Amino acid sequence: DWLIKYGYLTDSSDVTLFEHTMAIMNMQHFHKLPVTGVIDREEFNIMQRTRCGCPDMMADDEMQALGDNATSVGQLDRFRRYVVNRDRDVWPSNDLTYRFNDFTSDLPTTVQEEEMRKVASKWSAASRLSITRSSTSTSDIQVAFRTKDHGDNYPFDGPFDVLAHAFSPGTGLGGDIHFDDDEQFTINSATGADFTFIALHEMGHSLGLEHSNNPDAVMSMFFTNNPSDIQLHNDDIAGIQSLYGRPEGVEAVIEIEVATVPVTCTKVYDAIADVGASFFFFR
Structure with a gap:
């Protein structure tokens, strides 16, 4: 249901x-x-x-x-559109790492690495976080491509519908991002599932944000194929800054209230x- x-x-x-x-x-x-x-x-x-x-x-x-x-x-x-997770789970350190456990065969490995680097830099630039790729076998955020029942109690459903999911900050699966490898991942294409946009959204979950009902926000629950220059919405920025603070010398983003x-x-x-x-x- x-x-x-x-x-x-x-x-x-x-x-x-x-x-x-x-x-x-x-x-x-x-x-x-x-x-x-x-x-x-x-x-x-x-x-x-x-x-x-x-x-x-x-x-x-x-x-x-x-x-x-x-x-x-x-x-x-009237309400604030961005949402943080119920327990307000955040990472204890602002210095975070991610690593790929594996890659999809839909895109060159180097492309996936570069797009994830861009994703991490966008969330870092919007807050006091520093998110970099791990050079070791351990990291805060594990990125993996999985299909169907993959052992986390949230099985994927094959092509379309659910494209990915991620977990709030914490131990074990905390912070991990899973992509449904039954999808066709693309970059800047009118077809397939846009890898960069989905990764940007899912990393927001990894950092402690939940879904926004602002349709223009990256943290909206719905995925669309986007132009190459994907940017965080003010709604996303206000959300991440509420958890980790804003960068030095940067004015606070005004929280958007709508009727x-x-x-x-x-x-x-x-x-x-x-x-x-x-x-x-x-x-």
Whole structure:
């Protein structure tokens, strides 16, 4: 189930109709759609897009912040778009390393190395981080190309849909980036999966960022093929600087606050009752 896979709904056989409806509303709010609680063509189209395999944790966090006042989704009319991981996990040192465990056969090895160097330099330039390639067999961030079930409990699904995933800072798998090697990776092409853009996005997860609902941000969950000069959005920069600080002599990026689309339910109710196939709201 898409809602479970991407963090909008708990993986449980005991999910009620009300909880399922609220998960849909949460997903609609995150993607700035009319909040109706019903999956229609727009929602279906979103579910069909190629994307990162990491959950969209922001929507779940927003609903948790509301507590039991679930009918007041509309009160979340302004919010910061970038999101840091729930536990605010960060690397204890600002000097980080990465290494390739292996490479895809889709691109020359030297090209992959150079593009990852560019990716690391972009995140470094936007913050106080220094991210360089490891010259040894160990590193903070391990980069690997895998297929299907590859031992991390997040199996890939073959061509299209999920293209890659990464893990938040930490030990073990922490910080590691996995690309789905069933994809066709390309550089600056109208076809295939753009390696540079995907790597830039996934390294953001490795550093502690989660998905942004700003469609122009690198940390948006959806992947598109991009021009050669891929740059971090102000939303991405504000996010990474909130975790690791900004470079010396660089002014802070203004956090972007935006109004979401109007929603259908902005009232606050005293109680909600789920009776059979009906909901009853009391004020």
